[in-house]
Amino acid sequence: MKLHICHLYPDLLNLYGDRGNILVLYRRARWRGIAVEITGLSLGDPLDPKLYDLFFLGGGPDQEQGVAARDLLTKGPWLREAVEEGAAVLAICGGYQLFGRYYRTAGGNILPGLGLLPVYTEAGNRRLKGNIAIRAPRLGDPRPVVGFENHGGRTFLEGDGQAEPLGHVVFGFGNNGADGTEGCISGRVIGTYLHGPLLAKNPHLADYVLALALQKRYGEVPLAPLNDELEWEANENLLRRFGRGRRKGG
Amino acid sequence: MFNLLLCSLAVFLGRLAALLCRLAGRDATSLPGCIALKVFPGLLRHLARGLNPIVIVTGTNGKTTTSNLLAQLLTAQGWQVVYNGEGANMPAGVATAMLKGAKAKGYGRAAVLEVDEGSLGIVLGQVPAHLVVVTNLLRDQLDRYHELEQLAASIKGALAQVPEARLLLNADDSLVASLGRGRKGVFYYGLERTPLSRTRPADVQEGHLCPSCRVPLEYAYYHYGHLGSYRCPRCDWARPETAFRAEDFLWDENGSSFHFVFNGGRIRLTSALPGVYNAYNVLTASSAGMLLGVEPSVIREVVKDFRPGRGRIEGFRLAGKKGVLVLVKNPVGMAEALRTVAGNRPAAYIVAINDLAADGRDVSWLWDVDLEPLLKSLYSRIICSGLRAWDMAVCLKYSGVSLEALKVIPDLESALREATREPVDNLIILCTYTNLALCRRLLKGMGAHSEAAYMPPLSRPA
Numbered sequence: 001m002k003l004h005i006c007h008l009y010p011d012l013l014n015l016y017g018d019r020g021n022i023l024v025l026y027r028r029a030r031w032r033g034i035a036v037e038i039t040g041l042s043l044g045d046p047l048d049p050k051l052y053d054l055f056f057l058g059g060g061p062d063q064e065q066g067v068a069a070r071d072l073l074t075k076g077p078w079l080r081e082a083v084e085e086g087a088a089v090l091a092i093c094g095g096y097q098l099f100g101r102y103y104r105t106a107g108g109n110i111l112p113g114l115g116l117l118p119v120y121t122e123a124g125n126r127r128l129k130g131n132i133a134i135r136a137p138r139l140g141d142p143r144p145v146v147g148f149e150n151h152g153g154r155t156f157l158e159g160d161g162q163a164e165p166l167g168h169v170v171f172g173f174g175n176n177g178a179d180g181t182e183g184c185i186s187g188r189v190i191g192t193y194l195h196g197p198l199l200a201k202n203p204h205l206a207d208y209v210l211a212l213a214l215q216k217r218y219g220e221v222p223l224a225p226l227n228d229e230l231e232w233e234a235n236e237n238l239l240r241r242f243g244r245g246r247r248k249g250g
Numbered sequence: 251m252f253n254l255l256l257c258s259l260a261v262f263l264g265r266l267a268a269l270l271c272r273l274a275g276r277d278a279t280s281l282p283g284c285i286a287l288k289v290f291p292g293l294l295r296h297l298a299r300g301l302n303p304i305v306i307v308t309g310t311n312g313k314t315t316t317s318n319l320l321a322q323l324l325t326a327q328g329w330q331v332v333y334n335g336e337g338a339n340m341p342a343g344v345a346t347a348m349l350k351g352a353k354a355k356g357y358g359r360a361a362v363l364e365v366d367e368g369s370l371g372i373v374l375g376q377v378p379a380h381l382v383v384v385t386n387l388l389r390d391q392l393d394r395y396h397e398l399e400q401l402a403a404s405i406k407g408a409l410a411q412v413p414e415a416r417l418l419l420n421a422d423d424s425l426v427a428s429l430g431r432g433r434k435g436v437f438y439y440g441l442e443r444t445p446l447s448r449t450r451p452a453d454v455q456e457g458h459l460c461p462s463c464r465v466p467l468e469y470a471y472y473h474y475g476h477l478g479s480y481r482c483p484r485c486d487w488a489r490p491e492t493a494f495r496a497e498d499f500l501w502d503e504n505g506s507s508f509h510f511v512f513n514g515g516r517i518r519l520t521s522a523l524p525g526v527y528n529a530y531n532v533l534t535a536s537s538a539g540m541l542l543g544v545e546p547s548v549i550r551e552v553v554k555d556f557r558p559g560r561g562r563i564e565g566f567r568l569a570g571k572k573g574v575l576v577l578v579k580n581p582v583g584m585a586e587a588l589r590t591v592a593g594n595r596p597a598a599y600i601v602a603i604n605d606l607a608a609d610g611r612d613v614s615w616l617w618d619v620d621l622e623p624l625l626k627s628l629y630s631r632i633i634c635s636g637l638r639a640w641d642m643a644v645c646l647k648y649s650g651v652s653l654e655a656l657k658v659i660p661d662l663e664s665a666l667r668e669a670t671r672e673p674v675d676n677l678i679i680l681c682t683y684t685n686l687a688l689c690r691r692l693l694k695g696m697g698a699h700s701e702a703a704y705m706p707p708l709s710r711p712a
Contacts, residue, residue, distance in 0.1 A: 011451075011466070015389075015397070017617030023648050043466070061397035067464050130611065148612045196614025200644045230647055230658070234640035241637070 001221070002035040003213055006052040008075075009060070009068045010040040013094060016150070018058030020197025021090065024206050025054070025213075032224050034214075043071045049082035054213035059093030059195050069098050069111060076114050083116055088188040088212035092198060096183070096191030097121045097153055117184045117191045118163040119175075121153040128152075131242040132172025132194060134182045141204040144170055146238045147194030155193070157181060166192050171243055188212045201235045203228040253292070260290035261297075264349045279338035283345030294341065294376035297348035301332060301361040303542055304377060308365045308405070309385030309426070311583050312531045313339065315523070316385060317364040319535035319556050324360050326552045327544045333362040340369050344377075360542075367401060371408035382409060383418045383538050385530065387425045388475050389615065390580035398425060405429060418538055420530070421490045422477040428461040430490070439494040439537040441508075446501075446526055447471040447478070460487050473526055475582040494537035499529055510536055510549070517546050519553045524563065525590040527583075532556075563590065565701035566693060569670045573677040573698065577686050579609070581618035587680065588619075592627035597676035598669045599629055601646075602636040602662055602685040609682040613638045616645045625650055630674045633657045635665035636685050663692050670696075 007022055022038060029036045041047055060068060072079075083089065091099045100119040103111045113120075129150035136145050145167055154176035157163040165175065166183025174182035175193065183192035190209065192198065199206035207223050214221040264286030271278035286293050298304060307317040314337040321333040332351030334343050344363050351361070365373045367387070374382075384405065387398050402425045409417070409429060417433060420426045421440035430436035449471055451458070458467050460482035467487075472478035481488035496508040496519075506529055507520040521532050536549050564575045574591050578584040605613050616638075624632075632655055634642040639660040646656055659665040662685060669677055681689050 014618075016612070017614035020614075020617030020645070020648070023617075027648050061399055063397075063399045063459055063464060067459065148614060150612065196612070197617040197645070200617070200648065201641070227653070230640060230644050230653075230656075233658070234644050237640050 001033070001214070001218060002037065003029050003054065003210075004052045005036060005038045005054045005056060005213070006047070007038060007040045008055055008057045008072070008095070009042050009064075010058075011042050012064040012068045013058040013060035015059045015061060015093070016148075016196035018056075018092060018196060021058075021092070021199045022056060024197070024199040025056075025210060028203070028206055028210060028226065031226055041075075043067065047075050047078040047082075049078045049085055049087070052082060052087055053216045054209070055079065055082065055087060055089045055091075057089070057091040057095030057098070059095060065094040065098075068094075069113075072098055072114065073112065079114060080116065083187070083189060086188065086216035088209065088216070089116065089190065090209050091117075091189070091191045093151060093193055093195045096193060097155065099189065099191050100155065100184075101158070103153060116189050117186050118158040119155050119184045119191065120158065121155045124152055124154045124176075126152075128154075128173035128177050128193075130172060131238060132174070132182070133170040133239055133243060134167030134172070134174065134194070135170060136167035136205065138164075138166070138185060139204045139208050143204060143232070143235065144239065145194065145198075145202045145205050146235050147198050147201070148196060149173060149193045150195060151193050154178075155184075157184060166190060188215070201231055201238065203231045253290075256290045257293065257296050260286040260293050261349065263289055264293075264345070268346070268350060278346065279334070279336045280340070280342040280346055282349055283347075284342035286349060287342060287345050292376065293345055294348065294373065297345065298361070298377045301348075301359050303380040304361045304363070305381045305383065305538060305542070306363050306365050306370070306373065306377070306379045307383045307385065307534075307538075308367050308370050309383075309420075310367065310388040310390045310580065312385040312527060312534065313337070313364040315528065315531040316383070316534045316538075317362045319531065319553070320383075320538050321362040322556060323535060323539040323544045323549060323552050324362065324542065326548050327539075327542075329358045329360040331360050331362055334364055337364065339364045339366040341372050344369075344373055367405060370405055371411070374408045374411045379412050379415045381416045381418060381538065381541060382412065383534060384420060384426045384429060385534055386420055386423045386475075386477060388580055388582045389618070390583075390610070402426075402429065409433075416541065418534070418541060420477070420534070421492050422473060422479070424458065424461070424467060424476065424480055424487075424489075427490050428487075431461070437493045437537070437541060438490045439533055440489065440492040441473060441496045441499065441526070441529060441533060443471050443479070444473070444499040444526065444529075446499075447473055451476075460485060462487055474586055494533065494540065496529055496533045499526070501525075508533070510546075512537070512540050512546075515546055517550055519550060521553050521556065523556070525586060527586045563587070566698045567701060568677065568693060568696060568698040571670065571675055571677045573679065573693075575679045575681065575686070575689060575693070577683065578680045579683055581615050581620075584680065585620040585623070588621065588623040591678050592623040594628065595676050596628040596630055596674040597678050598672035598674050599624070599632045600662075600665050600669050600677070600679045601632065601634055601642050602665065602679070602681045602689065603634070603638040603642045604636045604682045604684045605638050606684045609684050613641050616642060621646070621649050629655065630672050631655055631657055631669075633659055633665045633669055635659055635662050636682065662688060666692055666696065 106123040165181035267282040334347035416435040421438035467480040
């Protein structure tokens, strides 16, 4: 069994320890005897939609994100085809915004996105940042997903919140700091503002993403349990420290 | 008139606070200035009067070592120097240093002020700097400073307040070098290719886009991070010509040395400080010293005897073990620290990570650290400590450290006791900012003896 991961713009979108997610996916697959091949694709590189099971896209500084966004539009048709073929996507922060319909800047300009997630983003004034926890029922594990967010954009789910969020905010800001939703999940495409090494403290989410990616070639693959004591301890530690007495919207 | 009274009152209260702190046996590096600024916010402008030259040192890494060395260079040349040598570099710390130095009167009063990159605008708004030195701009505390380009833009804005000031900029850092575009009186310094230079970039890069064309720069070599020799494939943007440079960098058991090359001169500088990043510190301070008229012979002598400040790789002995304590605060700094201290000698490690305001609330950066020097070293155990002990442990686990070698002990004192029981002769402690003072206090309580600058074992080049 072999998993093919495509890391998009590893040289441009790498703001917050994003590569940690690739490392977590790699190890968790290898510990289960699954081979992994990781390919980095950047500016101007052609993308073969049939080749990859999972696309990963991180967050970047404004300049780098702008450069990546223009290139990503040229890769758009290939990515759409790849998703139709059953590839999974994990897009974080800037990557999440680029996978939505558009980003409206503070100046009112509309930057088109790929439209693979039913969300749109508007520039906000204050940055929404801090530790965050969300409940993500899709994962089939009641334990929350925890992380750190730091974003200026406010993202909204289309159809007055009809689209499915990745989770509901326990504490922190989430998509826009107002409606209590965080991230978006549509088919096998996941977008979220929980940045950086998100999968490290969330083994349930890591395995959910792994399973989505494996489905393309192998259907439902049972993933053997791993020793995740450290990971869960890190997860609970964050909840204990920041979860007490705080409400969403902080 | 009212302002003058308020100002005198501020100075009086600030100095009273400094005196009380001293009587209480505390070293106050920020409190007196904090009080005085509350009473009279325009205080910095007043305190800056009569100081000439005023040198401001800013940038991500190397501010404290560079400004301390520069202060010593100027002192050796005969100046009375006001400086904030303890690294308190927000406006309150700057004010405290200037309050404490306000007593010295008259001739030859210079100031060397380390200023936090986020506070530069406030300080330069009041203090008419004669020379501003920018060391580097690296990824650091993203929750405070956001992104590097934004930071560079804010520094550029701050510099616009002092159009007459000369700039001394790191040519190897494209972002820093771009601060000099369109200005007069700009001097560049740089480190030539060394045996440790790499032709492949680090895993995580930033600040490597052309400031005009936004295309990735081409590099002949990298020192670390995005520092190196670069040129834009599209326009004429390239590493600027250097007025000061370090050539033939060598690193051996006696420390490090390089040829310091300047307009019409060339001397060999030997320093007890290890590592490439300290070569930068020595080069930066020496270049600033040259610009201010310090004699080359003075530079050579002062550099030779200079020892680093607190937490900048401090040696100690504890329970028969040789120890070293290092401050870590961002990915490049931590990777360089590991390249310097992680050697061939079997050692026990403590990595103590906090996420308080001064450390940066977001610890995602841990995953951007190149841990290879640590993973390749002979460690008996790696103990993770601090408020984010578990995060560090998870990061190490996925980087390839076995669960048997990992231990999580959030309480730093217990972690230290555990580490002394390890069957190795070396102890290496990496601490984020808020753990450092605590760690030093605990070590003292356990009977540790401080040693001079730590000499790294020879295990280069990578």
